[in-house]
Amino acid sequence: MLLLGPNNTINALPQYCTPLLPCLHARLGQKSCGAPMGPFEPYVCKRGYYCPPGGKEMIICPSRSYCPEGSVAPLRCSAGSVCKEGSIKSNTWLPLAFLIIIDLALIAAIMLHWLRKRLASSRTAGGEKVMSFMNRARNGASGYKSLDDDMIALVEPRITQIHRQPTGFVAAMEDFTYQPETLYESRSGKIEEEVADTEELRAFINSLRRCIDGSQFGLSFAFADLGFHPKGAAKPVLCGITGEIKRGSLVGVLGGSGAGKSTFVNVLMGKQINTGGTVIVNGTVGKVAQYKKIIGYVPQDDVVLPELTVKENILHSARIRLPSNWSDDDIHKHVDALIACLELSHVKDSLVGSTARPVISGGQRKRVSIGMELAAAPMALFLDEPTSGLDATSAGHIMNILKVLSRLGITVVTIIHQPRKEIFETIDDLILLANGRLIYQGRESDAPTFFERAGFIFPEHANPADTIMDIITGQGRPYKRVGDTSKEALIEHWQSISQNRREELTTRPGSTTEENTALRRSIRRRGAPLHRQIYFCLSRSLLQQYRLKSSWWFEMGIASLGGFLIGLALNSKSGAIFVGLYRDNYEILSSALDYQTIPIMALLVAISIGLIASSPSVKMFGEEKLIYWREAASGHNRLAYYLGKVISTLPRILMGCLHFSTFFMLLATPRISWPRAFAANVLYFYCIYGLASICSMVTRREDGPLIATMAGLIVGILSGMAPQLSQVAKWHMTWLWRASPGVWIGEVYFSEDILPLGDLYQIEDAARVTGMVLDRYAMDLAILLVIGTVYRIIAFAELVLVKRHKQK
Template sequence: MATQRVDIESQSSRAQTLTCSSIFNKVDRHISLKFHEVVYTVKIKKIGWMKKTNNLQTLEKQILKGITGMVVPGEMLAMLGPSGCGKTTLLTALGGRLGGNLNGTITYNDKPFSSIMKRYTGFVTQDDVLYPHLTVTETLVFTALLRLPKDFTSHEKVMHAEAVINQLRLTRCKNIIIGGPNLRGVSGGERKRVSIGQEMLINPSLLFLDEPTSGLDSTTAQRIVSTLTELARGGRTIVMTIHQPSSKLFYTFHKVLLLSEGNSLFFGKGSDVMAYFDSIGFSPSVAMNPSDFLLDLANGISSEDSSCSDQNEMKQKLGLAYKSNLDENLKAEVLAVNNDIHVNDVSESMKHERWMTTWWQQVTILLRRGVKERRHEFFSTIKISQVIAVSFLTGLLWWQSKTSHLQDQSGLLFFYTGFWGFFPLFQAIFTFPQEILMLEKERASGMYRLSSYFVSRTLGDLPMEMVLPTLFCIITYWMAGLKPTFGSFIYTLFALLLSVLVSQGLGLALGALVMDQQSATILGSVIMLSFTLAGGYYVQHVPAFISWIKFVSISQHTYKLLIGSQYEHDQTYQCGNRTCLVEDFPAINSVGLDGQVTSIAILVVMLVFYRVIAYLALMRIGMPGN
């Protein structure tokens, strides 16, 4: 009983702490970031105009050219420079998210980046990648459920999200949707604070931000940076890129790194930057914003007008001055082990568990989030109206057709295969291309397994994928006067739903492989048209050299199952003045009434195969894992 009482009191105390504590409190683990001679090179393939492909040349371009620096807990480092100077590339490299030809040394507490270190690292991208139809509260709560440890209860995670909302002053808009380009929601500053809040949920010791004030007015930008300053005071290490901050913002930065064309022009205290450039002969002719002055220098523009050649000469002079005055001392400081900074060894104090939640928890949370985000699609009036309208039109055109009208009935069954081949295919093609940015962001943060996302996304799409064809079949089957037995209706519905799932799988595979909606749509149209033409209705005598298409045709196997649901061997129909066998009718004889089990097996194999292809294609996105 005593042990149970202690556990209950412990949980109650922790819940109270989550509710009342501030996210600006000191972190338990401090991280000192050092980077030495960081070089990043990309390969550029160049081919001349009207040249053959064997004249293809591969050129190398250095984006980062030996960048060195360090930032310790409690400090905020701002990386400045003109567009294309390498700020975002360097930030991505420091955040452990840059692959490719990266050289140099980047250490965290004098150790390389690891999956354990990722637990204590937050990364806020320049573009706020958020679900537009979720509210601020829903966005942060679902993030908390995924990113906080599994030993926290769901209630504690929700309270933690509420604490972040309060501390980031998002209470006023907590029940407003995020919004998007064509959907009214929260303001730009509030959206940026939501993005920061998603990272603050894990109480990161190291926080990276890419252009956190981009596109914001000066007042909103000031609030964002003030928030970051408070976070730094709690012992966090903060690194950000920023384009052109105001004077007030500039002097809040503890350290400044000025980049120009991948080279360092200055690294040191923000309060020392003007004095440094004045000491090497560069000072503004009039009082001006320090960041404006630094950007002019990085662009090779002095206080006087300069020609293009003088600008290059000036950049070289600034680079040489940096190497002569700052570079050697900075490298010595970075390479030295600083015993004055007390840092906790993250790897020793952290359990070596890769995922914060179990696989099943991830599936259920992602499923709930996906349903909330896409509920407007699930209950789309346009989509439902489209299917109902086509259903009644089909039922009226084939109204109470009889077996004697075998051409009409077989045409209706093949229409089933065509309509429900293209409809789910195009719906599924857009699935992954529309979520690529979100998947990259969350996978890079290690929020969940790829398999959890894939299973939840597939399950979340089942309602619309199953409900609409079922509604279509119920309406058209009885209006068209198909075989009036319950068993035949169930078999028809089974064949239709199986075809829908296979077509959806093909769409998922194409979308994941191509990741371009227009290209995937064109490719999907060509493939499905090929399947339709080889489906056995339009062409009964397919040439041998191309007849293999019918064996992989979704339309062929679906049409065979639908024919089998309506007709039997030795069944006859009235053809003119005589009686003919149904199985001898050309549109039926081409596919035959035999081999029903084989077609079902082939469709099941396709259902699994296409989804496996889609999953394997998605594995290249974000961090590796399953």
């Protein structure tokens, strides 16, 4: 609003006087002259006052209102603001109060949960009993048996001398009577009868029977001329593998480094492309991929979530993969029985921890990894070196578990590297490989005889596994003084005695029609529906975030600091962040123009949000690729996994934006309203999380945060500040800037901050100079939402398409 000077009359119209030196200095500093330059010159209504139309009076701004420069009427302060008489800006304190209440409530809830756990732990501990037991243990006193099982479970991790009585699978292994004549038959009835006193195992068997919907628990495999020729390779990695894996057998795959063990298992399971040969499952020719839901695969590395407990890791697998008609109570009972069989009941509520910071032992981690597959009641189980990295006792324990599973009728195939004698003797059948070819396939007990017939001598009292490993790796000269001991000779020897094996395997009668029908019915029932999988993935992700509270609070602290620093940088302007040309007939009075502060503010907001949100988003998506690959390969719905993760980030986005926006708006006090600024900021957070997830899908774990941060900085710089959109249009590159979310949030701030000044300044000229479009707030937000969603669609496509062989 322009106010007429006191000497202006109809006969003495306003005139422009040459500015004095102090006024010139003020205008160069982007300020207006505080007083008229002469008796006839009009001037702008001062800040803290408003000038009603007519320009004859200047009234001080009333309380609960604020009046920026050139106000025609006082502007109402928003709810929760403190606006005294003569206020020039609106300081909104309500969001800060709301933020403090939320943070205090979260801290109180966390403390209350922690105290409850401490109290429960104290009650369980029974302090006097523990101290008494510890003292007896130090003094070498006896009396362990007088303690109850709960007490033993409590102190067992600290008192290494205690040995628990075998239960579950281990007890079944000790009680089971070995019957070679029934080696490859379904033994669920036999083993249940022999270990009738093992309640956990009986419960697990009943769950298997209900889940499998048939009398046969295992799958049989036959394969002829199995091969694998990588694209572009000079020769095949696997060639001419012919043999069979009988239902309910424990099969060991042995060979030296590079022999093709893992390749053979991957090809048999359908995890590789560019393969050849025939695979027959239960007498039916077809792809193994169609049996994915009833086949378990345990990778060599223990791919488990360290933030979850033993039971939570296994329970999630069961909820996703068990039949959809099972109730949650049934699933809990199944998982509890399995945990008991794996002898993990005393640590089921313990966090798994990472390999760098373990909470449970290596053997227990391996049993958790196996339990995640057994929770799905598989009919066949493939394992990649399950004893790798374990001590002799733990390795023997794992193999005993696998032995009992095979005795239940589940087909178990495991890659073994240099097994000791006790482990070697638990294996039913051997598949020996060298140079991607077969050397021997048959019973473990017949293997020494096979090699002795080929001229090799097995030393007395030596581990036969060591001797066989030496022979199949081409180091068999000490066991055969005369003749060829090369791997090629062994391969040719096996081929010469198994020429008719292919025809025998492919013509063997398969399963009955009733068995095949029951198998197909069992497969169809497996897996929770999509909406429940999304819910389970969401719940798991939120639980992970809760367990990583320090990361949450660190992100909130960084968001608060970012908003505080940007707000502090703009605080001195007191909300006057735009100066334009005055309306017609008064342009000559205009101060030095300021079209840059608002774009700079938007640029700082975009860069700050990019720095705040990039790294946490990478951590949410990029650190669980191994888990995703394992779950996708087991039949987990990939869309459910991704949507669960995406939805779980929304509370983090909202809270991060709340911390950032509260301090930024309180200190910077731009003219845009708090709700509108918050909506724009939260959608920009949404975009940065989506952009960072794209980066996390195609980068290594250690490179993801840096690359995502750089991507966030780039889209922030493309906000239309430097170069301006008007300049970019001359390069015909506007489409590139408009593809960045930074330019849309910049347009929101620019438009919302200068639209209230339309009566005073030529805001159309400012829009033309900068290239921004005014008054399309809803469209700006809609495009931010679309860009963030497109980012997530691209990230999901990357998730599905990158490393596809690991998802089979």
